[in-house]
Amino acid sequence: MNDVIICRCEGVRLSEIEQAIREGASAVPGVKKRTRAGMGPCQGRVCQRVVLQLLQQPPSEAGESPDALQRSRSPVRPTLLGDL
Amino acid sequence: MAENVIVVGGGIVGTSTAYYLAKMGIHVTLIEAQDIAAGTSGACDRAIMLQSKAPGPMLQLGLHGARIYETLEDELEADLEYRRGGGMILIETEEEMTAIRELVERQRQAGLDIALLSGEQARELQPGLGAHLLGTTWWAGDAEVNPLKVCFAMAQAAQRAGAAIRMGSKVTALLSERGRVVGVEAEGKRTYADAVVVALGVWTPLLLRTIGVELPIVPRKGQILVSERVPAFVSHNILSGAYIAAKHRKDGGKEEAQNPAGVGLSLGQTGSGSLLIGGSREFVGFDLSTTPQVIRAIGQSAVRLFPKMAGMRVIRAFAGLRPYTPDGRPVIGPVEEWPGLYVAAGHEGDGIALGPATGRIMANLAIGRPAGCDVAPFALSRFTQ
Numbered sequence: 445m446n447d448v449i450i451c452r453c454e455g456v457r458l459s460e461i462e463q464a465i466r467e468g469a470s471a472v473p474g475v476k477k478r479t480r481a482g483m484g485p486c487q488g489r490v491c492q493r494v495v496l497q498l499l500q501q502p503p504s505e506a507g508e509s510p511d512a513l514q515r516s517r518s519p520v521r522p523t524l525l526g527d528l
Numbered sequence: 529m530a531e532n533v534i535v536v537g538g539g540i541v542g543t544s545t546a547y548y549l550a551k552m553g554i555h556v557t558l559i560e561a562q563d564i565a566a567g568t569s570g571a572c573d574r575a576i577m578l579q580s581k582a583p584g585p586m587l588q589l590g591l592h593g594a595r596i597y598e599t600l601e602d603e604l605e606a607d608l609e610y611r612r613g614g615g616m617i618l619i620e621t622e623e624e625m626t627a628i629r630e631l632v633e634r635q636r637q638a639g640l641d642i643a644l645l646s647g648e649q650a651r652e653l654q655p656g657l658g659a660h661l662l663g664t665t666w667w668a669g670d671a672e673v674n675p676l677k678v679c680f681a682m683a684q685a686a687q688r689a690g691a692a693i694r695m696g697s698k699v700t701a702l703l704s705e706r707g708r709v710v711g712v713e714a715e716g717k718r719t720y721a722d723a724v725v726v727a728l729g730v731w732t733p734l735l736l737r738t739i740g741v742e743l744p745i746v747p748r749k750g751q752i753l754v755s756e757r758v759p760a761f762v763s764h765n766i767l768s769g770a771y772i773a774a775k776h777r778k779d780g781g782k783e784e785a786q787n788p789a790g791v792g793l794s795l796g797q798t799g800s801g802s803l804l805i806g807g808s809r810e811f812v813g814f815d816l817s818t819t820p821q822v823i824r825a826i827g828q829s830a831v832r833l834f835p836k837m838a839g840m841r842v843i844r845a846f847a848g849l850r851p852y853t854p855d856g857r858p859v860i861g862p863v864e865e866w867p868g869l870y871v872a873a874g875h876e877g878d879g880i881a882l883g884p885a886t887g888r889i890m891a892n893l894a895i896g897r898p899a900g901c902d903v904a905p906f907a908l909s910r911f912t913q
């Protein structure tokens with residue numbers, strides 16, 4: 445199987461995310477802390493959905509629980525320090 | 529002697545305690561409500577800074593911790609991004625100069641040969657510093673580490689040595705029999721042991737209260753900004769004099785009125801290249817929100833000290849809760865009125881530096897061995913009597 449990149453900003457591959465889940469990550473923050481997926485400039489806007497799907501395999505009936513999502517954190521958009 | 533120990537809490541203190549217990553051949557169960565590093569140890573900075581410790585018991589514990597870190601990567605067989613790059617406390621005003629001179633003098637008497645450099649020397653050592661800077665301290669022994677990596681590596685090494693780790697399992701009660709703590713209840717399941725170590729950081733009082741023990745740990749929020757990845761910018765730990773003043777200040781002073789959120793610059797660079805730009809010190813309960821005013825104030829103090837930073841982008845901000853105690857020292861030791869129960873919590877802004885040392889001490893105490901150092905200054909009884 446090809447080991448695709450899931451988090452483009454941080455260059456994190458599928459196998460690394462699967463490994464984090466095997467180590468006990470049960471929600472998005474746990475995957476993020478173990479692999480850096482979601483820590484990039486886009487703050488997980490691109491990769492979080494896929495990470496969430498991987499966390500839910502086999503798919504759970506509960507669907508997306510809001511708790512599993514990372515909190516949105518200000519500043520929402522990258523901001524120049526000089527403009528703060 | 530205890531053969532079977534439960535550690536409650538999977539932050540740096542709990543995972544370290546579990547590791548040292550497992551290493552001594554003790555049967556350990558670590559129980560964590562969410563995930564390893566889900567609490568303060570996953571929302572903090574990376575300094576192992578001795579310069580900033582109050583001379584006395586805290587500095588002694590810090591020295592103990594710093595020695596452990598020197599060989600920890602080999603011991604845990606893991607990359608922890610440990611780097612001994614030195615540290616600076618920046619001085620911007622004459623007032624800070626006076627206070628920091630005094631701190632440096634006391635640290636020198638305690639054996640830390642901290643240098644006091646001029647503004648010019650400071651700018652040479654750390655390019656990019658503003659022209660108004662009066663001077664800086666410099667100590668080559670300060671270090672840094674990735675706290676997430678320490679927690680995960682401690683937990684994994686504990687598991688390799690035989691520890692059981694239960695995550696997603698919130699402890700709701702301490703079980704007692706005939707005046708002794710004999711176990712815990714989590715998610716309706718009871719687990720028994722010879723000793724229970726509570727390492728819950730800011731959440732410690734909530735569990736101890738269920739058994740009638742009060743201790744004065746309160747959350748002190750810190751907000752931190754994270755920059756985009758930038759080329760090597762700082763190679764050591766940097767604190768501002770204002771940070772030190774906020775850390776050691778007493779409530780209600782003039783300083784508090786001028787700077788209610790306790791904003792003072794702390795700066796470090798992660799292994800991946802992002803700058804961690806802190807921070808604040810706020811008593812706002814368990815609230816973890818980041819607030820525009822404080823983010824702005826932190827950004828402004830960064831740009832004041834490093835004018836070039838005006839052109840760098842902040843990609844996010846986060847907040848963590850320091851486990852504050854009134855005298856600035858953690859609680860490490862037994863709960864006298866409950867044999868079998870131990871506490872290791874309350875490290876405020878120093879838990880990363882002090883976590884491994886605390887774990888080693890706590891592991892010894894929980895199985896009835898000598899601590900290996902003077903723990904009297906950390907006794908719970910100083911607050912309960």
Ligand SMILES: Cc1cc2nc3c(=O)[nH]c(=O)nc-3n(C[C@H](O)[C@H](O)[C@H](O)COP(=O)(O)OP(=O)(O)OC[C@H]3O[C@@H](n4cnc5c(N)ncnc54)[C@H](O)[C@@H]3O)c2cc1C
Nearest residue numbers: 539541561567568569573575699729750848878879880881
């Ligand atoms: C902004 C900021 C910057 C900092 N910078 C530094 C620094 O540069 N250097 C330094 O040395 N220190 C620093 N610190 C301090 C350091 O982060 C803390 O002192 C340390 O992380 C505390 O670790 P702990 O293990 O005691 O607590 P925590 O890491 O909070 O661990 C407690 C654990 O208990 C779990 N838990 C809670 N309730 C229950 C329950 N009922 N049952 C089971 N589990 C439960 C939580 O999920 C959590 O994982 C900083 C702190 C902050 C906030």
Ligand code: FES
Nearest residue numbers: 451452453484488
């Ligand atoms: S793709 Fe993962 S943080 Fe941007």
